[in-house]
Structure formats: C-alpha cells, structure tokens
Amino acid sequence: MQTTGDTGGAGGEGPRELALCVLCGLPAAGKSTFARALGHQLRQERGWAVGVLSYDDVLPDAPLDGACARPPPSRWKALRQELLKYLECFLMAVINRRPVSAPASRTEAMWEDYVTCLKAQDLVFPAELETQSCYLLTKTAISRPLILVLDDNFYYQSMRYEVYQLARKYSLGFCQLFLDCPLETCLQRNGQRPQALPHEIIHLMGKKIEKPNPKKNAWEHNSLTLQSPAFPLEASLQVIDLLLTALENPVKYVEDNMEQKDTDRIICSANILHKADQTFRKSVSQTMKEAKDEQILPNNLKLLAEELNKLKAEFLEDLKQGNKKYLCFQQTTDLSDVISSFCNEKNNIVQKYFSKQH
Numbered sequence: 276m277q278t279t280g281d282t283g284g285a286g287g288e289g290p291r292e293l294a295l296c297v298l299c300g301l302p303a304a305g306k307s308t309f310a311r312a313l314g315h316q317l318r319q320e321r322g323w324a325v326g327v328l329s330y331d332d333v334l335p336d337a338p339l340d341g342a343c344a345r346p347p348p349s350r351w352k353a354l355r356q357e358l359l360k361y362l363e364c365f366l367m368a369v370i371n372r373r374p375v376s377a378p379a380s381r382t383e384a385m386w387e388d389y390v391t392c393l394k395a396q397d398l399v400f401p402a403e404l405e406t407q408s409c410y411l412l413t414k415t416a417i418s419r420p421l422i423l424v425l426d427d428n429f430y431y432q433s434m435r436y437e438v439y440q441l442a443r444k445y446s447l448g449f450c451q452l453f454l455d456c457p458l459e460t461c462l463q464r465n466g467q468r469p470q471a472l473p474h475e476i477i478h479l480m481g482k483k484i485e486k487p488n489p490k491k492n493a494w495e496h497n498s499l500t501l502q503s504p505a506f507p508l509e510a511s512l513q514v515i516d517l518l519l520t521a522l523e524n525p526v527k528y529v530e531d532n533m534e535q536k537d538t539d540r541i542i543c544s545a546n547i548l549h550k551a552d553q554t555f556r557k558s559v560s561q562t563m564k565e566a567k568d569e570q571i572l573p574n575n576l577k578l579l580a581e582e583l584n585k586l587k588a589e590f591l592e593d594l595k596q597g598n599k600k601y602l603c604f605q606q607t608t609d610l611s612d613v614i615s616s617f618c619n620e621k622n623n624i625v626q627k628y629f630s631k632q633h
C-alpha cells in the first residue's frame with residue numbers, strides 16, 4: 276500500500292472526480308451482492324476507486340429494544356445520520372487532501388466498523404502514531420475517480436435526499452440505483468438467509484417504499500432502475516453510463532436554484548388556486564343571492580347552484596392542470612382573464628334561469 280506522502284495538501288491537481296451512488300431496494304433484493312460485483316467490475320475494468328459502504332456492516336443490528344431486528348425508528352434515524360457524518364469526514368479528507376479525523380462525537384464501535392470498511396477497500400490506513408482517531412488516505416483514494424456506493428434500503432425518498440444534500444454541499448456527483456425485485460423473490464431469498472428478517476418487515480417495506488421518481492423530484496433525475504433477479508450485461512452498460520453522468524455532472528448550486536424555483540412554483544400555484552377558489556365562491560354566492568331576490572323557484576335555484584358549482588369545479592381543475600388557455604397560469608399571478616371567462620360562462624347559465632322565470 277502506498278501512502279499519500281504529504282497529506283497536508285497536494286494542491287495543483289485540480290478538482291477530482293467524486294460521486295455518491297445510492298443503492299436502494301427491498302431487503303434481500305440483492306443490493307449487497309450487486310454492490311460487491313459492481314465494485315469489482317469498476318476497479319478491474321475502469322481502474323476507478325470504489326468504496327462500498329454497506330449500512331448492514333456498520334450500523335448495529337443487535338436488537339436494542341429487545342423487540343425488533345433493528346433499533347427503534349428514531350434511534351435508527353440518528354444512527355444513519357451519524358454514519359453520514361462519518362462519510363462527510365472522509366469526503367472532506369479526500370477533497371482537502373488531509374488525514375481523516377474522527378468526529379468528536381461518535382459511537383466508538385460504529386466508527387471502528389466504518390474505518391474497517393474503508394481500510395478493507397484500500398481507502399485509508401492508520402497514521403504512524405497509530406491513534407484510533409486519525410487515518411491517512413491511500414493513493415487509491417486520491418488518485419482516480421472515486422465512487423462511493425451507499426448500500427441500504429433507502430426506502431423513503433427523504434433518506435436518499437440526505438445523501439443528495441451531502442453531494443450538493445461538496446459539489447459531488449450523485450446518482451441512484453434502484454434494484455426492483457419482486458416481493459416474492461425477496462421473501463424467498465430472505466427465507467434462505469441464515470439471519471432472515473421477519474417476513475412482515477419485508478411486506479411492510481414493500482408497501483412503504485418510495486421508488487426514485489425523477490418526474491416528481493428534480494434532484495432524483497440521475498436514477499436508474501434495474502430489474503432483479505437478472506442483471507443482464509446491458510444493465511452494466513447502463514450503470515456505467517449513470518456513474519459517468521454523475522462524475523461528469525457534479526451537483527451544482529444552480530440546481531439548488533432550480534429546486535427553489537420548483538418549490539416557489541408549487542407554492543405560487545397553490546396560492547393562485549386558493550385565490551381563484553375564493554373569487555369563484557364569492558361570485559357564485561352573490562349570483563345565488565340575486566337569484567333568490569329574483570324569486571326564482573326553489574327547484575330551479577337548486578339546479579342553478581349545482582350548475583354553478585360544477586362550473587367552478589371545472590375552472591379550478593383546469594387551473595390545477597394548467598389546461599387550455601390557462602396554460603400560462605403557473606408563470607403568472609394575474610387571474611383577471613380566468614375570472615372574466617368564468618363570469619361570462621356563469622352569466623350564460625344564469626341567463627337561462629332568469630329567462631325561465633320571466
């Protein structure tokens with residue numbers, strides 16, 4: 276193993292290629308098996324450095340509350356976040372070409388397992404004065420594209436988003452691989468493992484899992500779904516493509532703005548809908564009051580109210596969908612065209628009932 280020599284900063288080499296790859300899927304979908312094979316392939320065929328961080332290897336799996344196979348959810352979440360802090364320590368070391376220092380606040384056994392995982396993949400080695408809390412980066416870790424594969428279920432998008440935020444914070448590449456394995460296959464594979472999870476957990480996760488959804492979440496755009504059990508050769512080309520895209524397109528601040536724009540647009544749309552709803556309601560109730568004053572028959576009053584409410588619902592739906600002539604509403608807060616169109620159609624309906632009356 277070679278050392279980095281002066282780990283205090285090997286400036287002048289420019290930005291290095293570094294990407295985080297989130298691997299997600301149901302328990303026993305084959306994530307760890309896939310991650311190992313992928314790591315091997317990338318090292319052999321591409322000469323890349325790869326760190327597979329299997330959460331199962333680092334997070335405690337002993338029942339802490341004595342009742343389930345894993346710690347209770349709040350503790351579990353805290354542990355996962357702690358692990359991301361450890362990952363951040365490593366990332367900062369790679370980016371700044373410095374030794375990896377242990378965070379002051381850490382769970383000792385977990386930190387040791389984490390470092391063991393990095394050492395086993397030739398990414399760090401202990402500093403000369405072997406202190407438990409300081410490790411040097413290997414040449415492997417700093418001399419080539421580095422892919423860090425995070426292997427866990429990541430079944431909620433919020434779990435994956437935490438990793439994305441880390442990528443954004445340090446302008447790293449980011450991608451997601453979803454291993455889509457039928458529930459039955461997962462149950463069957465799980466049943467054959469020495470330490471099988473209770474089947475109910477897999478059933479439950481099957482119901483809860485939020486697959487990567489690039490249409491809904493802009494930040495998930497660089498995602499790939501692989502159909503398990505078979506991961507054909509073509510898939511590996513797709514995977515390489517995904518990783519190359521991540522390496523070549525680190526998450527940039529501009530995406531932050533795009534996300535903010537998405538959020539602003541959603542808030543703006545909601546506000547516009549609310550405003551339109553209130554205006555339509557007011558207009559309908561004013562018309563109904565006028566109709567009563569005109570002494571329209573009760574049965575006709577009922578029909579008129581139904582027609583006007585239907586019209587209101589249609590207009591709101593059109594707005595929501597950005598349909599027809601209101602397509603541009605998402606970019607504007609001006610509702611005057613929509614309201615005048617609503618009033619015209621409303622007047623046509625009202626006219627029918629008023630003329631029946633006279």
Ligand SMILES: Nc1ncnc2c1ncn2[C@@H]1O[C@H](COP(=O)(O)OP(=O)(O)OP(=O)(O)O)[C@@H](O)[C@H]1O
Nearest residue numbers: 301302303304305306307308309331464468504505
């Ligand atoms: N493509 C495959 N074909 C057949 N069996 C497989 C395949 N991939 C994995 N397995 C088997 O399925 C079992 C679960 O695999 P693995 O540990 O890789 O899943 P996992 O998704 O990482 O599970 P967990 O999330 O619970 O850690 C193992 O016994 C493994 O040998």
